[in-house]
Amino acid sequence: MAQDSQVTVVMVPFLAQGHLGQLLHLSRLISSYNIPVHYVSTTTHIRQASSRHQGWDLAAHPNIHVHEFPIPPFHCPAPNPNAQTKYPSQLQPAFEASIHLRDPVARLFTSLSNTFRRVVIIHDFLMGSVVQDFVSLPNVESYIFQSTNAFFFSSYYWDLAGKPGSPDDNVFQQLPSFEGCFTPESMAHGEKQQICVKNSSGELYNTSRSIEGHYFDLLQKFQPDKKQWAIGPFNPVDIFEKPDQQRHECLQWLDNQASNSVIYVSFGTTTSLTDEQIHAIAVGLENGGQKFIWVLRDADKGDIFGGDVRKSELPMGYEDRILETGQGMIVRGWAPQLEILAHASTGGFMSHCGWNSCLESLTMGVPMATWPMHSDQPRNAVLISKVLKVGIVVKEWTPGHDLVESFYIENAVKKLISSTEGHEMRKRAADLRNAIKKSVAQGGVSRLELDSFIDHIMRLN
DSSP: OOOOSSEEEEEEOOSSHHHHHHHHHHHHHHHTTTOOEEEEEEHHHHHHHHHHOOSSOGGGOTTEEEEEEOOOOOOOOOOOTTOSSOSOGGGHHHHHHGGGGHHHHHHHHHHHHTTSSEEEEEEEGGGHHHHGGGGGSTTEEEEEEEOSOHHHHHHHHHHHTTOOOOTTHHHHTTOOOSTTTSOHHHHHHHHHHHHHTTTOOOEEESOOHHHHHHHHHHHHHHSTTSOEEEOOOOSOSSOOOOOGGGSOHHHHHHHTSOTTOEEEEEOOSSOOOOHHHHHHHHHHHHHHTSEEEEEOOOOOOSSTTSSOOOOOOOSTTHHHHHHHHTSEEEEOSOOOHHHHHHSTTEEEEEEOOOHHHHHHHHHTTOOEEEOOOSTTHHHHHHIIIIISOOEEESSOOOTTOOOOOHHHHHHHHHHHHHSHHHHHHHHHHHHHHHHHHHHHSTTSHHHHHHHHHHHHHTOOO
């Protein structure tokens, strides 16, 4: 659907990998309507987003304009695997430093407002303070990007409303509390943003009514005065195979495995595990007897390109042994997650349940072994395992992060890959994948919601 260029969009993502990637994917979707998109961040985080980008060719989208703004240096400590909470407190200095984007971003708004009939800001909720100056410009409006799902937010507003009786009582009453999910500093940062987003014109969600229609309706009942659109998934639903020389070595290893036989293990970019926990995972995966790819890397630092990175130690001879027997592969660096999940040999995903990972897994029809660490992840795990029923629980959420013994990991791997229960979950996951694909196709529910949002921002009045 072609549009004129009287309207432009500015994307302002939060300075963490899961957020940077989601809004880069959304930039592709909006630019496909012939609307110029300006994606802005710090110099460091633009480099990070570009180096980890996957699923489509950014260079093939000339309507996406990337702006990198230098900000004063900020010091982030190394990730602490022994911290009381798994929330990535080492990134907090970077989050606080984002306020230095306020002035250059405001200048960009002013410049664009002199050129376009309307400037539309799409910003992460946690960047409200960065974009707050838009209110001084009459032809600029902002929309909040909520980086998690409708289930999480509808349950959150249900909590705030005093837990009223509803058909969802059975699920909502069993939800984990937020104890241990955040640090006091992160909560304070969120409260600051709340003050700055009062003038927003609506909210965008990276979810689809095809999987969360009921909870999106419930969310809208809790917030009847807000314009809201469920336009996900932002990530591509079809991954096209690259030439061999451009493919990651783990994909070539997957080529030699049987269909649905491999479990992919990754705990995202913000979780650091203790040496003891890593050892237990290693033993559990090996004893589980299933094929696996394990992305074993420390959590991100504020600047992923600077300084030493902790290399987690495995049991003596472990890595050589699993390679020699063909049971598994350890990936120490960045892994092409979308391509791994899309591969026919991948039959399960052991995950921290960040919403990005959950939605990518659902998009590719891969059931999960849930192991939440912090933030929205405990409630995302409930959505995956108890509502959508495409997940096996490795570890129920507990704020204390006690050691998960190897036999729990072994049992989860066996159940997900080689049991009747796991097979049934794969069938349900495949059905959800098909529903999601239909939702983003012409006439599908997510595509219609995106069309509706585009029509809204292109309106003449």
